[in-house]
Amino acid sequence: MGLSHSTIIATLLAAVIVMNSAARAEPPTLPQYATEAHLGVVTCAGSTCHGATQPFQDAVVAQDEFVIWHRKDKHAKAYQVLLNDQSKRIARNLGLTTAHTAEICLDCHTDNVPEELRGKRFQLSDGVGCEACHGGAKRYLGPHVSGENSRQDNIAAGMYPTERPEARAKLCLSCHLGTERKFATHRIMGAGHPRISFELDTFTEIQPAHFRVDEDYKKRKMVWSGVQAWATGQLLAVEQFLDLLASRKFQHPGPWPELAFFDCHACHHPMTNRRWRPRQETLALGPGMVRFNDANLLIFRQIVTHVAPTVGDTFGQAVVDLHKASMQNPASVEAAVSRLRALTGRIRARVVEHPYSTSDMKSILSAIVEKGGSGELSDYAAAEQAIMAMASLTHVLERSGSLTPGDKAKLTATTEQVYRVLEDADTYKPEQFEAALQSLANSLSGS
Secondary structure (H helix, E strand, O other): OOOOHHHHHHHHHHHHHHHHHHHHOOOOOOOOOOOOOEOOHHHHOOOOOOOOOOOOOOOOOOOOHHHHHHHHOHHHHHHHHOOOHHHHHHHHHHOOOOHHHOHHHHHHHOOOOOHHHEOOOOOHHHOOOHHHHHOOOOOOHHHHHHOOOOHHHHHHOOOOOOOOHHHHHHHHHHHHOOOOOOOOOHHHHHOOOOOOOOOHHHHHHHOOOOOOOOHHHHHHOOOOOHHHHHHHHHHHHHHHHHHHHHOHHHOOOOOOOOHHHEOHHHOOOOOOOOOOOOOHHHOOOOOOOOOEOOHHHHHHHHHHHHHOHHHHHHHHHHHHHHHHHOOOOHHHHHHHHHHHHHHHHHHHHHHHHOOOOHHHHHHHHHHHHHHHHOOOOOOHHHHHHHHHHHHHHHHHHHHOOOOOHHHHHHHHHHHHHHHHHOOOHHHOOHHHHHHHHHHHHHHHHOO
16 A cells, blocks of 8 residues: 555655754764874775775775875875975964974864874874864774664764765865864965865865765765755855954954955955956945955855845845944954854754755846846955856756756856956956856846
8 A cells, every 4th residue: 555645744744854953953073173083094995995996886885985085185185285395485484393293284284183082093194084074983983894883873973974064064164264273364374375265065076076976875864955065155154254253362453353354355466456346235345445355245145135035135234234344443343243143043044954946046046147247246255256156056957957058058158257267366357257247147137
């Protein structure tokens, strides 16, 4: 006998509850700061574990994950970067003995857990290895190898749930944006460190994949759409930026907080490249006024407007108020940050749990294109976030068959054009970015 209608509805509701519970669950402690011992990448590298040179046929996992990481993933070379000439120069400028022994460098360039949590075969020189992302393996390794543990058992034993967008965003942003414990300050960047730029879904896509989302994967883990990962990544980036901005650790004496919070290219461009342009929503910040790097805030507003319409305008005004506060005093900045943080708290569950229909994705995509074409996303960092957002949304829409061949061609051509415009930050011309998106907006609307 088939399932009754009521049974089917109950089953679907249960699935939604499970998904929403997973989405709302607080991300666990980051592997670097958890209490689990880290045994080293060699413990994962056996040919019958994750070190096979070729994928295993008909296996639950391919078992070549270590090889992919070792050969193709830049995380595997993160420690080695600290030995190059640029890192030596940065270390000298900062007054450090060496980059590869300095905690402020090791915290992001390797799996820098406390010495008492390093196993006999653990090596800092392995870079950002398996346990830096998947958690210290001391308790879960044996049952994991034997297959005795379920996914939830492994997580309870210290494995980090990287498949969950919030947990993944928290993990990645801990280095690719920073935390109170590790942060690329203006001093570090002034010494020669590259500008930090990150977007969760884009960087996940370009990461050499060491997993396959097949039926076995779906049995063990929740599968989230790229748009959910993108939206959640934007949410976490906004929250983390605001928390860092509010942190007493980065409040320097005088009127300015930590300068790394501001738009780099507002100051760092050739004086012959007169590229300042007004933004309608921040007209109070005229020429010569340095803006906060609000790239994620601007993109996140487009998500808020479509997921929580009644909050969208309020959020947008709160961003403007934050900019105005930067011209007043630290107390005003603190109050503006507090207001924005309260707003993100109000809508965080809706952002993470929203299913992002085809209509939602097209509306958000159109809004970003329109805002970009009107000049509201013309700062280099905002344009960068905008094109990564467009690429993520286009990819999901294309994969679901929701784009006409004509719109797909237009979006692809514009994306490639804008990536070329953004190729060199020093020669970036905002008017080229705006023109490309204005042309796209006109063509997509049929005007």
